[in-house]
Amino acid sequence: MTKISILGCGWLGLPLAKALIAKGNSVNGSTTSQDKLSILKDARINPFLVTVESESVSENITVFLAESEILIIDIPPKLRTVDPSSEKKVFVEKIKNLIPFIEKSTIQKVLFVSSTSVYGDDNGLVTEETIPNPDTESGKQLVLAEKLLQENQNFKTTILRFAGLIGEDRHPVKFLAGKENIENPDAPVNLIHQNDCIGIIEAIINQSKWNEVFNAAAPFHPIREEYYTQKAAQMNLPLPNFSSEKSNIKKAISSKKIENSLNYQFKLENY
Incomplete structure (x- = not known):
């Protein structure tokens, strides 16, 4: 049995904790909501109310x-309301505040959930060898946070960069449905299902793949307009309307390293 702490039992962290417990592990799970503590407890997760801020971290x-x-660090940057011109890097400061506590603990390995947004809109096939070139504030701060963890010699860190997250209750087509003049109709789709997110994390832990970087996107990249039009029809949603005037992004995320290094097979029927 391995004892694992999951910082952030949200959309991914909660089902991940349940899956790890089902495999015989002991899991501490954190939430920032008092009301959610009972949900964690009912799932046999050891519940903790933990907040990580840019100025402080909860005593517990x-x-x-x-x-x-x-x-496992699974807390999103949430920087949409932050002024990008501000010199204060809120999410980076959170990770900086967290690291001393990791150093003093029994933690030997850290898995940091990141995003393929760190690559920005680079064209072509993107692999783990591609140099990050983020064009959003959250992407820029994720790169800095990754570096802080990777360079720390007190523990081993694996970075897991997820593409667009989907699941039964979450799909970008719900946001695009009925919208007009959507850009980049010919762009490849880069998505990862919640079930594959969990399966990949389990594989990393079971195979002790530490001090690594992995990109995680399903190994199929249909054309954006065709895929989302089809999905909207299947879900009885208003069809999205795409504009061919702005069509210049051709980024496709490769998951070959995950398939080869972890011998992982994606559950493509979910997509």
């Missing part, structure tokens, strides 16, 4: 990390 972070070997 020490107990949350205690006796765990692995820490």
Whole structure:
């Protein structure tokens, strides 16, 4: 049995915790909501109310990390309301504040959930060898946070960069449905299903793939206009309307490293 702490039991962290417990692991799970503590407890997760801010971290972070070997960090940057011209890097500061607590704990390995947004809109096939070139504030801060964790010699860090997240209750077509003049109709689609997110994390842990970087996107990249039009029709949503005037992004995320290094097979029937 491995004791694992998951910082952020949200859309991905909660079902991930359940899956890890089902495989015989002990899981500490954190939430920022008092009301959610009972949900974690009912799922046999050891519940903790933990907040990580740019100025401070909850005192109970020490107990949350205690006796765990692995820490999974799954907290989104949430920077949409932050002024990009501000010199203060809010998410980066959060990770900076968290690191001293990791150093003092029993944590030996860290898995940091990141995003393929760190590559910006680079064209062509994107692999782990592609140099990040983020064009959003969240992407820029994710790159800096990754570096902080990777360069720390007190624990081993694996970076897992997910493409667009989908699941039964989450799909970008719901946002695009009925919209007009959507850009980049010919762009490849880069998505990853919640089930594959969990399966890949389990594979990394089971195979001890630490001090690595992995891109995670389903190994199929249909054309954006065709895919989302078809999905909207299947879900009885208003069809999106695309504009061919702005069509210049051809980025396709490769998951060959995951398939080869982890011997992982994607569950393509979910897509």
